[in-house]
Amino acid sequence: MELDPGLTALRPLGGFFVLRTGVGPAGPTAPPLDRTYAGELTGVQTDALADRIGVVADRLRVREPRVCASLAQQGLAARLWSAALGCAALYGRVPDLAPRLLRWDAAATAPDDLWLAEVRPLPGDADTLADTVLHSHLQPLGQALTRRYGVAPGLLRGNAASALAGAARQLDHWARGNARADVAERAAALTDSLFAHPLLSGTGARSGTRFRRRSCCLYYRVPGGGVCGDCCFTRPPGSSPRAASE
Template sequence: MNLDPDLAALRPLGGYFVLRTGGAAAGTLPTLAQAYAAAAPDVYGNPLIFRVGKVATALRAPESRVAASVAHLGLAARLWSVALGCAALYGRVPDLDARLLRWDADAGAPDDLWLSDVRPLPGDAPTLADVVLRGHLGPLSAALRAHHRLAPGLLRGNAASALAGAARELDRWARRHGRTDTAVRARSLAAELLAHPLLTGSGTLTGTAFRRRSCCLYYRVPGGGLCGDCCFTRPPRSSPHAPSE
């Protein structure tokens, strides 16, 4: 099935999967490319710095790196959900070039993204890796690490966790609606992507259940607790540092 200009097939999935298209209404918003490029310290108006600050305030995060990790995880979940959803439903994925995606860093969760032009690409795992891992999560991680003390293993775990979570939600939706082919394709793509060199070793996938080997630091948020795929079985008490790899 060809991609339609509105990516309407994503709408029933809701939440993290829906992507608005047509950039006119979001023309004043920065692109993700601009957010990633503004990685140097003390850059006023940097949307990524603003987003981390917004998350920190909302969560009452005790450290900026905790908010940075949560912000990274949220944006990774949006990108994987859109890409994996399109690949599983359409068999194609839109070009999510960071210069085509506009981002409202002041919006709530999930991250508010607009795609200015729908350009179809193949919906296979290598293309998804190029589009999301190399096109977004690599430069996003570099930009965040320019400001925050985040270990590469933590960010790799976030990327894998977001991918596994998107696949799990897509699988649940597909099964509820009798879309066995969509469920199978989502699981297959996720397994292939988790074996990618940029994600391999980040965790263990069993069916649709994922257990990561790092911690996103959410347990350090007041009342946060542990995520369902955390490497810990109980929140650490003595050390403020979670394992990164």
């Protein structure tokens, strides 16, 4: 199936998978992601990284920049993986998600946070997905967050893996609930290949759609946050077994 200009096949999967196309309501103030990663902003363009970290801090009531940066990165990684993997599984093709073509409104939530300037079809194989998401986005994003906020590269790799596993799990759930075994099979094969990539290999243990990471995204440091379902910890570090169960 050919990619359509509105990527309409993604809509039934839910807002996290949907990718807007054209110019978003934030207009020129939302910078292309290549400028965001490089910190090269001009004119009225905002510092989307700092803005999103501020949004995370306000919404979750946490003031540790490293924690906010980790959670902001995982959220963007999940959006990118969801759109890319969803397109590959449904269309057999992916749109060119080059950072210069994607604008990010850091104050918005999915699906209004990202807009793709134009839909340029690319092959839907695992190598293209790795180039599209890992190399074009998550590597430069991770470098920027490590440089600016001191987030450990291994933690960010774990976030990228966790985001991919979550997108794959949601896509599998939708496909099986809608009698689309073909979509589930393509998504599973692509996910298996992606987890063999050097940037994701060794980030955790997988069994089917289940994933247990070997790092922590630091969500436990959010007030009332606890640990995530795929966390390497079974309870927040520093808590007693009794306190964790109460």
